[in-house]
Amino acid sequence: MKIICIGRNYAEHAKEMKAETPTEPVFFMKPDTALLKEEEFYYPEFTKDLHHEIELVVKISKAGKHIEEQFAHKYYEEIGLGIDFTARDIQAKCKEKGLPWEKAKAFDNSAPIGKFVSKTKFDLNNISFELKLNGQSKQIGNSNQMIFSIDKIISHISKFVSLKVGDLIYTGTPEGVGPVKIGDHLEGFVNGENFLQLNIK
Numbered sequence: 602m603k604i605i606c607i608g609r610n611y612a613e614h615a616k617e618m619k620a621e622t623p624t625e626p627v628f629f630m631k632p633d634t635a636l637l638k639e640e641e642f643y644y645p646e647f648t649k650d651l652h653h654e655i656e657l658v659v660k661i662s663k664a665g666k667h668i669e670e671q672f673a674h675k676y677y678e679e680i681g682l683g684i685d686f687t688a689r690d691i692q693a694k695c696k697e698k699g700l701p702w703e704k705a706k707a708f709d710n711s712a713p714i715g716k717f718v719s720k721t722k723f724d725l726n727n728i729s730f731e732l733k734l735n736g737q738s739k740q741i742g743n744s745n746q747m748i749f750s751i752d753k754i755i756s757h758i759s760k761f762v763s764l765k766v767g768d769l770i771y772t773g774t775p776e777g778v779g780p781v782k783i784g785d786h787l788e789g790f791v792n793g794e795n796f797l798q799l800n801i802k
C-alpha cells in the first residue's frame with residue numbers, strides 16, 4: 602500500500618504556511634513504513650520542530666486509474682483520521698533549496714492512523730474533525746472547507762498514479778498546525794467521536 606497526502610487543501614492553512622492557494626491538488630507520498638497504528642510515537646532525533654497536521658483519511662477500496670470525478674465515490678467505503686507529522690525545520694530547509702520534502706514528511710511512523718468508519722455514517726460535505734493536544738483544542742476543520750473535495754482528489758491523483766485497494770489518502774490539514782514535544786498526548790475526533798490517540802515518547 603501507499604500513502605498519498607494532499608498539501609494546502611485548506612485556504613487558512615495555506616495562508617499560515619505563507620503558501621499560495623493551489624489551482625489543482627498538490628500531492629506527495631509517504632511509504633508504507635510511515636504508517637503507525639500504535640498509540641506510541643517516538644520523537645525522532647533529526648528534528649527539533651515536529652508539527653502535528655490532523656487530516657481526514659480516505660481508504661481506497663477498489664483499484665483504479667483515470668477515475669472520473671463523478672465515479673470516484675465508488676472507490677472508497679471508509680473514512681478515518683490520521684496525522685501527517687512534519688519535521689517543519691527540515692521542510693523549511695528543503696523548500697529553501699527547492700528540494701523534495703521526503704526527509705521532512707516520509708520518515709518512519711510519520712503517518713499515525715486511527716480507526717475507520719463507513720462513509721455512510723457521514724455527510725461527506727460536512728465532516729467536522731478536531732485535534733486536541735493535552736486536552737486543549739489545537740486544530741478544528743470541516744470537510745466543507747476543503748479546496749478540493751475527496752472525489753476531485755481521487756480523480757486528480759489517479760491521472761498520474763494508479764490507486765490500489767488499501768491505499769490511504771490524507772486529505773490535507775486545516776489551520777492551527779504546531780509543535781509537539783515528548784510527553785504530549787494527542788487526541789483526534791471526528792464529529793465529536795474519538796478516532797485517534799497518541800502519546801509522544
Ligand code: MG
Pocket residue numbers: 606607608654656685773774
Ligand atoms: Mg499535511
